[in-house]
Amino acid sequence: MAKFVLAGKTDCPHYAKAELLADSLQRSLPNFRIHKISILPDEWKEWLEVTCSRNGWKHEQSPLIWRELVAQGGKGMLLGGFSDFLEHCQGYYSITSDMPTDIMLSVAAENLETKMNLIVEEQHRASLIKPLCIWISSALSPTCHFLIPSLLSAEVFPHVSAINLHLLxxxxxxxxxxxxxxxxxxxxxxxxxxxxxQTDLGQAFQGADVILLLDECWSDDSDTENEDEEKKKKRVKGISDRYREYGQLIDSRANKEVKVIVSGDSCANLRCSLLLDNARSIDSHQFITMATQLENEARAVIAKKLKVKTSDITDVIVWGNISGSFYIDLQRAKVFNYDGAIKGPAFFSQPIQKILHDRKWLQTDFQELVGCQRAAVASKSGRAAAMSLANGILAVLKAWNGICGPDEVFSVGVLCPGFYGLPAGIVLSVPVTFTDGKWSVLSDVTVGDELKERLQLSARELKEEKE
Structure with missing residues (x-):
């Protein structure tokens, strides 16, 4: 099979003549194939230089014609310009071209007009595409590597046709x-x-529809548990300064309906609070911080205790300071497929508090085990629990985009407007449900004296952090 490539300026008469000669050969010869490359006049010189440099050719005029070595593979074989192509056709196929000059010029003008129309159509088509704009900070973190393949899917964004991803x-x-x-x-x-x-904040969060903040603390000393007070203040100040700037940029650059998720182990509530303080033109309901990872870690601990799968545990609630004094509440938690005295079909569930009678374990060991679960994973893997964190982000995004049941409960850190008797103006983890892209705080929960005391402790802790 003979395959020829014709490239030339759209307004070049010789390119038009070569094009029509090649069309004639393709119609009459079953094994003759032609591929055309039409280049705008102001782009021709640069395109020609790049193409000749890549292939090791020397050519200066339009058109440029070469033969693709289909059977042998490898780079193409240069023929040259129109005269060389015409000579080749006369010698191999006994076909020539006697096109008058006026027709050559007419076809060249038509080629240029067609090319310009195609460009206009492509620009119009591109303008109709309105991609969802997603920004991810600390994009080189392991969490981001786990997140990206599942994030850019219809399972997470069911009504989106295209996504622009910005890695910061x-x-x-x-x-x-x-x-x-x-x-x-x-x-x-x-x-x-x-x-x-992006490696700077020059264009950060411009036109953002979704912002996922994966930043952790920026401390030179990885042993944050044993750091002195001065180092801790310096670390928290570094976090605070960056998130104040993030908040200001989100306020001025992001879309007003942007969805912002703060994740990570360090000062999660504080970071979300600082964003809210500096992005006042955006509804506070558009900012949440992640407690889903703690939920899943609590489910894993309970599942091990009850000898069931982690997925068999549902409706665990995390209250308080996600990165500090949190409390795992099981008042609504259920277990499926439990091998106990009462059994039922797959949809049958039982309240965990009725099955777990060891109250002492629930109030002491259980709470501590959840706190240690992430550290245990990190010690065995040598890095943070990135896969778990990515999975939690995806779960919350799906719910926020309407992919969850109306009764499905999530624990997220949100701005508290004084509910449950808590002080207003701080970010605390509370149980919420998602409906039609909006979250609402769950009212059907009991907040007893012990829980109120723990929440007040978290509130004091977060106020001190912020001060």
């Missing part, structure tokens, strides 16, 4: 971000429209 890492290198961008593009995800990388 203020402490990372452009080379590493570039590698992550290439990996993301290589996934060939259907919804992915564009990937950009």
């Amino acid at each position: 890492d203020l402490d990372g290198s452009k080379e590493e971000l570039q590698q992550l961008r290439m990996e993301t593009e290589d996934l060939a995800l259907r919804l992915l429209h564009q990937v950009t990388i």
Whole structure:
């Protein structure tokens, strides 16, 4: 099979003549194939230089014609310009071209007009696509690597046709971000429209519809448990300064309906609170911080105790300071498929508090085990529980986008307007449900004296952090 490639300026008469000659050959010869590349006049010189440099050719005029070695593979074989192509056709196929000059000019003008119309159509088509704009901070963290493949899917964003992903890492290198961008593009995800990388705040959160903040504490000393008071203040100040700036940028650049999720182990409530203080033009309901990871860790501890799968435990509630004095509440928690005295079908569940009679374990060991679960995972894997965190973010995003049942309960840190007798103006983890893209605090829960005391402790702790 003979396959020829014709490239030329859209307004070039010789390109038009070569094009019509090639069309004639393709119609009359069953094994003759032609591929055309039409280049705008102002782009021709640069395109020609790049193409010739890549293939090791020397050519200066339009058109440029070469033969693809289909059977042998490898780079193409240069023929040259129109005269060389005409000579080749006369010698091999006994076909020539006697097109008059006026027709050549007419076809060239038509080629240019067609090309311009195609460009206008493509620009119009692109303008109709309104991609969802997602920003991820600390994009070089392991959590982001686990997050991206599942994030850019119709399962998370069911009513979205395209997504622009913006990867931001203020402490990372452009080379590493570039590698992550290439990996993301290589996934060939259907919804992915564009990937950009940023290492500064120059364009951060511009036009953002969803913002996922994966930043952790920035401390030179990884042993934060034994750090002295001065180091702790310095670490918290570093977090505070960055999140104040984030809040200001979100306020001025992001869409007003943006959804912001704060995640991580360090000062999660404080970071969300600082965003709210500095993004006052955006509804506070658009900011939440993640407690889903703690929920799942609590479910894993209970599942081990009851000898069931983690997925068999539901409706665990996390109250308080996600990164400090939190409390795991089982008043609504249920277990499915429990091998006890009472059994039922797969949809049958039992209240966990009626099955677990060891109250002492629930109030002491259980709470401590949940606090140690993440540290245990980190010690065995040598890194933070990134997979668990990514899974929690995806679960909350799905719920926020309407992919959950109306009775499904999530624990998230939100701005408290004084409910449950708590002081207003602080971010605390409370149980919520999601309906039609909005969250609402669960009212059907009992807040007893012990829980109130624990919540007041969390509130005092968060006020001190903020001060």
